């Protein structure tokens with residue numbers, strides 16, 4: 001399982017876009033085994049809080065399959081904190 | 084994250100094949116590069132196994148009720164075993180269905196509404212009531228086991244005998260609603276012969292229920308009961324044969340038959356289901372009946388073959404239906420007449436060869 | 448200018464405050480390239496229609512105007528955050544998308560009609576190519592909705608059909624129910640997906656993304672009755688200009704709206720047989736088959752139960 005930390009910027013149904021700390025944005029699909037439900041994503045997006053997404057590659061598609069969304073595992077990088 | 088360029092070449096290569104028109108349907112039906120025009124049901128062995136289990140369990144309760152109605156002391160075991168088979172089926176059925184959901188933790192959403200246009204919804208409530216009433220019918224047997232010295236069994240027995248009737252009604256539903264489940268789709272093979280499929284699933288279910296009960300009676304050395312149930316299985320198998328033939332004719336008429344032969348696995352399963360589930364039992368039971376002597380071996384063979392054939396038939400019908408949905412030549416031909424199209428506008432009509440060698444659109 | 452606008456878009460609805468033959472007066476309020484607010488009732492400016500709950504909306508896809516640019520496919524993916532598929536080359540003309548799926552809700556078909564025998568039969572537009580932007584039809588009697596056992600599929604206040612993602616449990620029954628092969632189960636997230644006719648955008652007064660992005664107005668969004676009227680005029684116009692093959696698909700009495708489907712909220716103007724585009728000519732409403740299948744089944748099982756009662760009524764006690 002891989003991890004990516006950043007801010008959820010767009011949510012559509014069970015899909016969301018995460019802008020990672022390095023500025024790259026990635027699309028995720030919420031796995032049915034995740035503890036969160038699609039309707040919980042909007043709250044996370046509106047709160048604009050950093051989260052860590054634990055995911056696998058979604059086979060055959062350019063997206064990650066998010067198995068869990070947890071509080072951020074690492075603090076913001078120094079440059080981000082300064083900004 | 085994989086980017087397109089990171090995809091290994093062989094994986095991309097697999098997508099690099101043009102869909103091609105598959106055999107079947109009418110020759111003059113165009114397709115869009117042979118790409119499927121429908122989507123096949125995303126179901127697997129869980130569903131076809133469930134269809135078999137539900138049918139067998141439902142029929143066992145129906146037959147058990149007939150035994151109860153006869154009031155015969157010697158048929159009491161048939162009633163009791165009908166209840167047990169019904170219960171086992173109910174216990175296996177729900178997990179099979181839940182496991183087939185792609186978001187299983189939300190299975191209870193099935194109970195939010197009832198929708199009469201959806202056999203899936205009809206089936207949910209049929210299974211629910213079947214399980215409930217069957218649960219009541221097995222109470223006396225369960226209590227006898229658990230509390231041998233408990234009195235007041237009489238009352239529980241009366242409850243069970245009364246619950247037997249609604250359980251049988253729900254059991255009838257269990258034998259047949261699965262045919263409606265398949266027929267009320269757009270998959271051509273399932274949609275082509277709804278009545279025939281209904282008859283087929285029902286007859287096969289009763290044959291399986293009778294076979295399962297006969298098996299138990301035979302193993303418990305009650306050959307007379309096994310023989311009686313064998314006769315019922317024979318009648319049901321004959322009905323199954325008639326409906327199978329009728330559906331085959333319908334498939335030919337509606338030009339969906341090619342879906343059965345589309346892949347070797349389905350073709351083999353389809354034929355084997357008829358040989359094992361219909362041919363073998365008819366032969367064994369027929370010989371046993373005509374010879375006038377009961378043969379334990381023939382009876383056991385017939386029962387096992389009926390059960391195996393019933394299971395195989397559900398698998399074959401399921402696969403053939405999926406093939407028909409994946410084959411656009413079949414599905415687009417099927418949908419040409421299906422809706423009773425009436426007059427087509429000129430642009431939608433087939434081209435016909437004109438005298439000068441060109442092809443023109445038929446004007447009416 | 449007035450003249451040009453009129454001939455270019457003679458079908459633009461005049462009911463939504465559109466001044467005949469000119470731009471919508473509110474357009475002048477938004478002349479900046481960057482606007483930092485959502486334009487209220489933006490659809491009035493882009494589609495000439497005010498979106499109100501309780502009215503019936505749909506798409507009219509005029510395939511004779513489609514140039515195969517796939518702007519609609521891209522706009523749809525972008526707005527709905529649908530992942531891209533790793534599909535490779537299909538060998539099907541310029542169509543590597545191949546079909547609608549759980550993550551593709553608009554799909555442009557490419558039919559190359561290079562057959563010599565067809566050339567005298569072809570219309571001058573689209574130079575022997577047929578392109579069509581396919582989409583969920585949002586059927587009036589939607590088979591997917593009728594099949595859904597959880598009520599996840601529902602009819603919205605805009606007369607469209609949407610899967611509620613918080614209810615769907617992925618039973619997959621809507622998938623084989625759809626007569627057009629549209630709705631699809633996403634094996635990754637375990638739920639059914641299809642075009643929502645941009646339900647969220649409609650609620651915010653925006654025209655659906657595909658229709659807004661379509662550069663030729665091949666995809667038109669509007670109130671169904673308006674669209675139907677426009678479509679009929681367009682067919683008449685094409686017939687007058689010699690394109691007698693043009694016909695509507697999915698309107699009452701036409702191919703596609705057969706077998707109890709009545710009408711499709713998203714209908715099409717086609718110029719060849721429906722099958723050429725991968726569309727069924729005469730689909731049916733599957734729920735019609737519930738009664739025959741269940742009835743025959745129950746009757747058969749009940750008859751066999753009677754046979755059992757008869758067999759069991761023998762002498763021994």
Ligand code: SF4
Pocket residue numbers: 583584585586589590591592608624625626627628629630641
């Ligand atoms: S086209 Fe298919 S998915 Fe769309 S509304 Fe009709 S049945 Fe449902």
